[in-house]
Amino acid sequence: MKHPLSNIRTSSAFLWIQGLSRRRSIRLTSEGTRFLFFTFGIGLAAINTGNNLFYLLLAMMLSLIIISGWLSEHCLRRLEFHRHVPDLIMANEPTTITVSVANRNRHMPSFSLRLLDVIEGQDVDRGLAIQLLPPQSSVLLSYPLLATTRGWIRFEGIRVHTLFPFGLFLKKGLYSAEIRLLVAPPIKPLTLRFVDELVSEGQGQSLPRRGHGTQLYNLRLYQPGDDSRSIHWMTTARTSHLIVRETEAEDQRRITVLLSIVAPEERDPLFERSVTFVASLLWQLTERAYPVRLIVGTDNSGLGTGSAHLLGMLRLLALCKRQPPRASAMEQQTGYSASTRDDDQGYTVAVVPWSDEMAATDAIQADRVLHATQLEELTHAF
Numbered sequence: 001m002k003h004p005l006s007n008i009r010t011s012s013a014f015l016w017i018q019g020l021s022r023r024r025s026i027r028l029t030s031e032g033t034r035f036l037f038f039t040f041g042i043g044l045a046a047i048n049t050g051n052n053l054f055y056l057l058l059a060m061m062l063s064l065i066i067i068s069g070w071l072s073e074h075c076l077r078r079l080e081f082h083r084h085v086p087d088l089i090m091a092n093e094p095t096t097i098t099v100s101v102a103n104r105n106r107h108m109p110s111f112s113l114r115l116l117d118v119i120e121g122q123d124v125d126r127g128l129a130i131q132l133l134p135p136q137s138s139v140l141l142s143y144p145l146l147a148t149t150r151g152w153i154r155f156e157g158i159r160v161h162t163l164f165p166f167g168l169f170l171k172k173g174l175y176s177a178e179i180r181l182l183v184a185p186p187i188k189p190l191t192l193r194f195v196d197e198l199v200s201e202g203q204g205q206s207l208p209r210r211g212h213g214t215q216l217y218n219l220r221l222y223q224p225g226d227d228s229r230s231i232h233w234m235t236t237a238r239t240s241h242l243i244v245r246e247t248e249a250e251d252q253r254r255i256t257v258l259l260s261i262v263a264p265e266e267r268d269p270l271f272e273r274s275v276t277f278v279a280s281l282l283w284q285l286t287e288r289a290y291p292v293r294l295i296v297g298t299d300n301s302g303l304g305t306g307s308a309h310l311l312g313m314l315r316l317l318a319l320c321k322r323q324p325p326r327a328s329a330m331e332q333q334t335g336y337s338a339s340t341r342d343d344d345q346g347y348t349v350a351v352v353p354w355s356d357e358m359a360a361t362d363a364i365q366a367d368r369v370l371h372a373t374q375l376e377e378l379t380h381a382f
Contacts, residue, residue, distance in 0.1 A: 024076070025172045026069070032168035039065070064166065071165045075111055076173035078104035081158045083177045088311060088318070089147060091186040097145045099158070099177075101130065102138035109134045111164040115141070118156045118174070147183040150275070150318045155179050184314040185272075185279040188382050195284050198349065198368070199253065218246040254303060254346025255285055256293040258366060261323050263354040270372060271322045273379035274353035279317050281349075286310045291346070296320045303346075325354070351375065 028036070039061040046054035084098040103110050115128040126143040133139060147153060160173045219232055222242030232245040259278050263271045278294070285292045286305065294301040294313040297320060301313045350366035353375055370378070 023174045024073075026072075026169050029163065029167055029170055031166075035061070035168055036065075065168065068166050068168050069171075072162055072169060072171040074105070074108045075113065075162045075164050076160055076171060077108075079110065079160065079173070079175060080104060081175050081177040083155060083158075083179050085155075085179060085181045088182050088184055088314060089145075091147050091150050091183050093186065094144045094146050096142050098140060098142045099128065100138060100140055101133065103133045103135055105135045107135055110162075112162050114161040116159045116161070118159050120154060120156070123159055147181075150183045150185045150272075152319075153181040153183060155181065182315065182318050184318040185276045187283050188276055188280045188379075190277075190280050190284055190378075194378065195281070198255075198281075199285075199288070199290070216245065216247065219243050220246065254291045254293070256295065256303075256346055256348045257281060258295045258348060258350040259297075259317075259320070260350065260352045260354065261297045261320055262325055263322050264325055267354050267372075268322060270375060270379075271353045273382045274351050274375050275317050275320065276382055277375065277379050278351055279314060282310060282313050293346070297323075 039058065042054055042058045042061060045051070046058050080102040082100040082102075084100070086095060089095045099115065101113075101115070110133040111131070113130040113133065115126070115130070117124040117126055128141050128143060130139060130141075156176075156178055158175045158177045160175065162171050163169075219235060220243070222231065222244050226244050230244050230246070232243045235243040257278055259274065261271075282292055282294060286307070286309070289305060291303050291305050292309070292313070293303045294316055296316050299316050299320075301309070301316055304312075348366040348368070350369040352369060352371055354372060
């Protein structure tokens with residue numbers, strides 16, 4: 001036989017009250033504490049003297065307490081929050097977060113609202129406040145955000161404070177507005193000498209394709225709209241058809257950047273600087289329009305160009321995690337070995353932030369390997 005209390009605990013009213021208690025909280029302010037003591041004193045005076053004036057004053061003060069709780073609750077009811085964040089931001093670069101606040105009350109406005117971010121269980125004050133939010137209206141608020149570390153930022157919700165109407169109680173309401181924001185590693189300037197040397201070393205790894213250049217790529221029939229200056233007259237005279245000369249694009253060297261994610265805990269600062277170095281290198285190569293591939297652990301971005309491909313590679317760097325050294329082989333950690341390498345990889349640069357891996361880097365089939373000592377020199381200013 002079920003206990004009578006079990007039915008109460010499973011009832012919808014009990015669950016609603018339990019959920020409301022988790023979302024709402026209230027505490028006395030210093031003014032409210034003094035007001036309650038004064039009310040208690042008036043009550044004692046009314047009981048001891050039996051004076052009707054004291055009873056009237058006590059009734060008025062008690063009604064103010066009840067009205068204060070009722071109005072503050074209505075200020076926090078039927079509020080909706082929507083947070084708008086970018087898909088990806090850079091660490092150490094300010095960005096703007098936008099919050100939309102809507103009051104769905106039909107008749108009751110909301111007063112004196114103060115908004116706080118809830119991030120990983122902590123309330124963060126962004127300086128957002130709303131003095132008046134009329135019924136059936138909305139307002140758009142924004143604030144700057146500066147993320148200092150890469151990875152996910154989890155916004156759990158928004159907590160709203162109000163002192164309305166008399167400042168006796170601080171009423172708090174928690175609203176769900178959960179969203180995640182991905183933070184990519186920062187982009188740091190690299191020495192042009194290093195980037196130029198890296199590009200010049202991969203000159204032999206060119207990808208023949210149509211584009212602006214001087215070398216012959218293909219001969220084809222003339223089509224309306226083709227530049228008459230590209231007509232190949234010798235072939236045209238021999239075949240009695242207009243033949244157009246296509247040139248091969250220059251500086252189409254393919255570069256693969258390989259980041260090792262194996263490092264002990266004491267090497268974590270160098271590992272993070274190595275991630276920043278790889279992001280900065282990919283940025284420079286993309287600006288020069290080189291086809292680039294990124295391999296991080298078992299993740300492979302594929303070969304590509306342009307800003308969309310760069311964003312995909314920055315996402316991989318934002319989510320990569322350092323792994324402690326294990327007995328497994330290096331290629332198992334990097335996902336790149338001689339068996340997986342083919343001619344399409346192009347020129348390969350391996351970034352190995354853990355100096356003790358120098359003995360195992362023979363397993364990495366790369367044209368250039370940057371060890372811990374070289375990375376310290378390249379990233380000391382980061």
